[in-house]
Amino acid sequence: MFIMQALQKVHAAPGLEVREVPPPARPGSGEVLIRVDATGICGTDVHIAEWTPGYEFMAPAMPVTLGHEFAGTIVEVGSDVGAVEKGSLVTIRPSVVCGRCPACKAGDTDACTNRRGIGVMRNGGFAPLVCVPAGNCVPVPAGLDPAIAALTEPMTVSAEAVDTGEVRDGDRVLVLGPGTIGQGIALFAKAAGASEVVVAGHNDGPRLETLNRLGFENTVDTFGRTLADALAPYLEAGKFDVVIEATGVPAVVQPSLEVLRKRGVLVICGIHPKPASVNLTQLVREHQQIRGSYRAPIATWSRVVAYLAQHAEQVREMISHRVPLSEALAGFELARNKSASKVVVLPQA
Ligand SMILES: [Zn+2]
Numbered sequence: 001m002f003i004m005q006a007l008q009k010v011h012a013a014p015g016l017e018v019r020e021v022p023p024p025a026r027p028g029s030g031e032v033l034i035r036v037d038a039t040g041i042c043g044t045d046v047h048i049a050e051w052t053p054g055y056e057f058m059a060p061a062m063p064v065t066l067g068h069e070f071a072g073t074i075v076e077v078g079s080d081v082g083a084v085e086k087g088s089l090v091t092i093r094p095s096v097v098c099g100r101c102p103a104c105k106a107g108d109t110d111a112c113t114n115r116r117g118i119g120v121m122r123n124g125g126f127a128p129l130v131c132v133p134a135g136n137c138v139p140v141p142a143g144l145d146p147a148i149a150a151l152t153e154p155m156t157v158s159a160e161a162v163d164t165g166e167v168r169d170g171d172r173v174l175v176l177g178p179g180t181i182g183q184g185i186a187l188f189a190k191a192a193g194a195s196e197v198v199v200a201g202h203n204d205g206p207r208l209e210t211l212n213r214l215g216f217e218n219t220v221d222t223f224g225r226t227l228a229d230a231l232a233p234y235l236e237a238g239k240f241d242v243v244i245e246a247t248g249v250p251a252v253v254q255p256s257l258e259v260l261r262k263r264g265v266l267v268i269c270g271i272h273p274k275p276a277s278v279n280l281t282q283l284v285r286e287h288q289q290i291r292g293s294y295r296a297p298i299a300t301w302s303r304v305v306a307y308l309a310q311h312a313e314q315v316r317e318m319i320s321h322r323v324p325l326s327e328a329l330a331g332f333e334l335a336r337n338k339s340a341s342k343v344v345v346l347p348q349a
């Protein structure tokens, strides 16, 4: 019998394992079988690997193959799959909606309350083959590098953060956190017409260099100094119109309000392990707003795919490492110690 390798979360404890597992069963009704060509390693995967608090809900799904940022080719289709076709390159929306809750029944699947994430609660893309609902496939132009197509999921998070901040022509935008999400935020803020985009990191040399290669020369590292000190040259022109946070570090929230203009908007899209402390009197007097931003609506996906296809040579810079599945654990180590930008696993390599 054919056996494949898969990178799995096996126990509710730190660690991941590359294991030999049976391939998925033939696709059932409404499902398709994907030959996975490229799967990105994301901060969420690293948290699941390290077993940081907040993922206990995964335990009943284990052992489960991780990987929620992926692209591949449809190699088999079940019945009732609609418009999707065998042979097409697709990227996968990882959030599988239930179809039964009041929101789903009303046709508003963006508001589904019973989601099961591919690569979290059901098998994902760190394997050569995976079965997914046909409705979660988003078409990608033929010939686009699958590793670039695999950037779609994190880039939709970036696009949603920029939309939430209502970045418009001429805005001066500060991005906190130079990882993939922050890189995407910088790109979409620029596309939205920002006149200046400054990106701040913390002991983030390689990721800030990636931003420089993406065309953003205004980068600062706050290591050993305060945010306001690091940004001093930029603050001479005034405080920022929009600040978008993608660090997940609660301690950055108050300092970021201090570099935000009156009536400015702070968007939070990092996942924070602890509550943040905010000077609300100052927030009130400055008429500032704090807005949360998370998963993008379905409509954002095709817009992001089009952006990636149009800027393929530029966004290729976001991918710092490509590793075969057999070296996925080494890839996780690169992602964990911040020496990489995006590490992409190639399950067919
Ligand atoms: Zn992710």
Ligand SMILES: [Zn+2]
Pocket: 097, 098, 099, 100, 101, 102, 103, 104, 105, 111, 112, 113, 114
């Ligand atoms: Zn639902």
